[in-house]
Amino acid sequence: MRVTQGCFSYLPDLTDEQISKQIQYCLDNGWAVNLEYTDDPHPRNTYWEMWGLPMFDIRDAKAIMGELNDCRRIHTDCYIRLSAFDATNTWESLRISFIVQRPADEAGFMLTRQEIGGRMMRYETRAYGLQKPEGSRYGG
Amino acid sequence: MMLDHAEPAMRPTEPIDLKAEFAGAGISEVLDGLERDLVGLKPVKARIREIAALLLVERVRQKYGYATEAPTLHMSFTGNPGTGKTTVALRMASILKALGFVRQGQLISVTRDDLVGQYIGHTAPKTKEILKKAIGGVLFIDEAYYLYRPDNERDYGQEAIEILLQVMENQREDLVVILAGYADRMDKFFALNPGFRSRIAHHIDFPDYENAELLSISDTMLQRQNYRFSPDARVVMDRYIARRRERPYFSNARSIRNALDRARLRQANRLIAHDGLIDPAMLTMIEPEDLLGSRVFLETDTSSGEIDA
Known part of the structure; x- marks a missing residue:
């Protein structure tokens, strides 16, 4: 099951050229680009690992593509997302965030139902990948 | 216009209007600004005009598919302190940007302290951090000879030099490096680091002011x-x-x-x-x-x- 999250999630995965153009757009607006990765695909997982610090003071997308490729090389089977932070007064928050890499094989989620008192039903979504420990959930 | 050649080269049949190319690139404003704002420096201005002409022709040649490789644009500015090296480097960045030889045209001015670390393993990330900022623009290394300290073979400057040389060779289309410093010490530096000398296309000497x-x-x-x-x-x-x-x-x-x-x-x-x-x-x-x-x-x-x- 293909996990969708952030901007462009309804589109096919962006090519490197498209990613590069998005990054340049962010940089031209003066936003700081940031890379994060995780192998926990749950939509409520907000704790993504940071790939280095947010990249302030960078002018050209190629520098960030270099970092992205380094991150991809090391975290082959992780989700990687790219976000851009706008430090302008009154914004001071992320302006864009999208997935730039996903594991080759996304196992998807199991839905479990639990019957509780009074014919009530409690649902749980659990990623199949999470059965394995962190770092070995996809591929490796 | 960037240096990549996605579309097939169009060989020209019509005569080419270089003057129009010159005006279209907007470098005449930069060159006139250089002439107007900077006092003296006649030989420097002449050299910069020459380089601008070369770059313009190079760009036209690229357009028609005669030139296939990104030209080497790294430079060395030598001269005494206060002779306008940094100021000219800023103008150079705008010229390179106007002609599309760098994508963004920012000037990152650094010295040894910004590139060389204080302990083992500190230099490479530090240098790469600076290079990342300079990608798409010009990296100006002031008093570049301090990078190399022949008297101390364990000096970390050597590591920064190696990274720089690699980037100057492999990422020519991404950034232009300008090394600056006193003429005599730069000569000595180049003699001891032939790798730099061979990667630098333009040497510009800044005379003292009258x-x-x-x-x-x-x-x-x-x-x-x-x-x-x-x-x-x-x-x-x-x-x-x-x-x-x-x-x-x-x-x-x-x-x-x-x-x-x-x-x-x-x-x-x-x-x-x-x-x-x-x-x-x-x-x-x-x-x-x-x-x-x-x-x-x-x-x-x-x-x-x-x-x-």
Whole structure:
């Protein structure tokens, strides 16, 4: 099951050229680009690992593509997302965030139902990948 | 226009209007600005015009598919302190941007401290961090010879040099490196690091300023801050320049800027000490006594090691 999250999630995965153009757009607006990765695909997982610090003071997308490729090389089977932070007064928050890499094989989620008192039903979504420990959930 | 060749090259059949290409790139404004804003530096300006012409032709050749490789654009600026190396580097970045040889055109000015780390494993990330900032623009390394310390074989500068050389060779289309420093020490540096010499396409030598040029620079500097010399003060400034040149640590335009800063300080003190009302015109006027207070005039002994006066 293909996990969708952030901007462009309804589109096919962006090519490197498209990613590069998005990054340049962010940089031209003066936003700081940031890379994060995780192998926990749950939509409520907000704790993504940071790939280095947010990249302030960078002018050209190629520098960030270099970092992205380094991150991809090391975290082959992780989700990687790219976000851009706008430090302008009154914004001071992320302006864009999208997935730039996903594991080759996304196992998807199991839905479990639990019957509780009074014919009530409690649902749980659990990623199949999470059965394995962190770092070995996809591929490796 | 970038350097990649996605579309097939179009060989020209029509004559090419180089003048129109020149005007279209908007470099004539940059070159005229260079001519107008920078006093003196005739050989430097001539060299920059030559380089701009070369780059323009190179761009046209790329357009028609005659040139296939990104040209080597790394440069070395040699000259005494205060001769305008950083200022010219800034203009160079705009020229390269106007012609599309760098994508963004920012100038990142660094010295050894910004590139070389303090312990093992610190240098590479530090250098790469700077290179990341410079990608798409110009990396200006001031006093580049400090990177290499032959007397200490365990110096981390060597590591920074190796990374730089690699980037200068492999990422020619991403950034342009300008090395700057004193002529003699740069020569020694290049002799000891032949890798740099062979990767640098343009060597530009910055001559010292003439006294008259320095005077005209001081006029411009004052004008920019909304000050001006009284006629007498301008004569004194001319004498000051001649005397300052004989003293140690003379650094051309930078010495002039420092002298003017101190003249403003004396002017302010003079105005505060002034009894009664002040004519608004006095606020902008540098008088002879503001300059004559300088140590350059007080001492006859020129061998003392004071830095500026």
